[in-house]
Amino acid sequence: FDAGGISIKPAAAMDEMKYDMCGGAAVFGAMKAVAELDLPINLVGVVPSSENLPDGMANKPGDIVTSMSGQTIEILNTDAEGRLLLCDALTYVEQHYDPDCVIDMATLTGAVIVALGSHASGLYANQPALARALTSAGEYMGDRVWEMPLWEDYQSALKSPFADMANVGGREAGSVTAACFLHRYARKLRWAHLDIAGSAWKQSPKGATARPVPLLLQFLLQRTENGDS
Template identity: 65%
Template sequence: MDFAVSNRPLEKSKADALIVLLSKKSDLPEALPDSTREHISQFMKAGDFSASKGQLGWLHAPQGINAARLLLVGTGDSPLSDHSWLSLVQKTAKALTAAPVKQALWLLDDAQPQALEWQVREGTRVVEESTYRFDAYRSNPAPASKLAKLTFWHAEKDAALAKAHKTGKAVAVGVNLARDLGNLPPNDCFPEYLSGVARDLAKDYEKLTVKVLSQAQAEKMGMGAFHAVAKGSERQGQIIVMEYKGAKPTKQGPVALVGKGITFDTGGISLKPGATMDEMKYDMGGAASVFGSVKTVCELGLPIHLVAVVAAAENMPDGRAARPGDIVKTLSGQTVEILNTDAEGRLVLCDALTYVQQKHKPHTVIDIATLTGACVVALGAHAQAVYANDDALSEALLTAGKETGDRGWPMPLWDEYQSQLDSPFADMQNIGGPKAGSITAACFLSRFTKDVKWAHLDIAGTAWVSGGMSKGATGRPVPMLTRYLMNQC
């Protein structure tokens, strides 16, 4: 979909719909012609629209403007929070896509506390995400939305607003790539497929280069934990390395993203229950968000040096699969006793984390993973867990989440939890028992990131929506990650 910014007089701005946000307390926007304001007032006095929060009302053939209809959006009787504003945009976008609207004009709201630049940037992103569909496997997909263009209107056209809608569009493109990858069925989306996605991105963007390590190469290098997971499948595991040089490498080193890419998770020998196992195609949500973030960074041409690593494997109960009780040696030299093969994400991640530190010397590493069911119990589907060994990094990620509505929540990473990983036979075991499962998983990863600023995002509750026709990948936390990266620039 196309987006634009305009300050052309509303009387001359042709559109199928003009969107106007109205509150219970504020006067009607002065930018509207007097006849339009009078028409809206009569509509409201008749009781057809009260401007309550979240209320939508269509007003056809409005007077004084060159739009076929008005879409009135109620904001209630108090200023909207950022999250409420984004929810309202999402609801409005769904109404637009369900109507016979090809071109819409959005009257920016000076009465709200959000900056106009923020409204355009995040509004563009949310509208674009709201029109997303995944119909690749339908023989008879439903008719697509007619909405083709959304223009944000403000009396004073500003170059910053034009830049904002381009930024929002680029983030949405990354989010939707992540959603596509997550929604693909696991018979088509497997480790080698993800390698192909990386190579295709490198063809599209000259600043991006890709290197892929085969399962055999990873094993030869000493990635015993990664190999223990990958060897249980006929699909070969892959370590996918994408390097974006939007800025010259410095002594400080790049920022690194590391994504868990388990393209399907049976649990291995520690087999999962059959119910909802189909959703384990989403266990590569961390990897999907890395691909989406790389896509956005390339689209924006950010002046940053970024390395992104995806540890891609299937976790299957083959005859060669790892067993509970096996002990493996990681690339770091530390040994791990595998007590549960369904705690496989931390095994592929620990070797990927060591690899990126050894080969690329980053100053900051962020790993992203659908790591634990315990995180879903703790935070539900609203916030991803944020762990970090550096307070400034944690705060930067949380701030990025607040700025985009892709929120996180800080979690403890205290030494007292580390003893739950003690093993009588190896340096550590891969699970810490029934208590604090998300925390002990983060503690496990922290043992491989002692000499670098590091954060871990557990996105098990936010990477996809379960159940019914709304089921599907969300593309989170691409908005948080890309905003963090933009803020670093």
């Protein structure tokens, strides 16, 4: 559950923040589908998780934390906690596995809802072929994505005078700068990020959509058909 921590969210619709774990749920969903279909593929699921609540031991705006990679992060907004979990998950994967590709998914930013609404998930990738494969899988399943820029120009928004980076980059291009934050931990990986904040749940009727499990499953099916295991 994501209450925002010390940077607490407004009360209206905060009950929907139980859906903020939809990224982790999608990992479990994809793993379960692959197991039931008995697909011949080596697949690892990593789910970093935490509740984000106000507490005497909670991170405060202005705190400096050290990520698993050793890079330091200035906390400007405690409600941007998901990327702090994901960056360590990416480091963990890099340190413990030798993956052909890595795909992370999270209800990461409200900004992606402003940009794309609920029809498409935001897609960021550091390999064009990976982006094309995910886009194709999404089109086939009706679980569509739209590729967003991952340009180095946006990295300047994350500058901090006290740490290697800040955890937020301001109001402009919030989904993009969040992805750029994660990219700092994925430069050695063939990596894609799905920002599913707009697509993972709906308000009427209220509930989760299970996206992007259909996209992920089709992507994995395509890889097994092509002999990529």
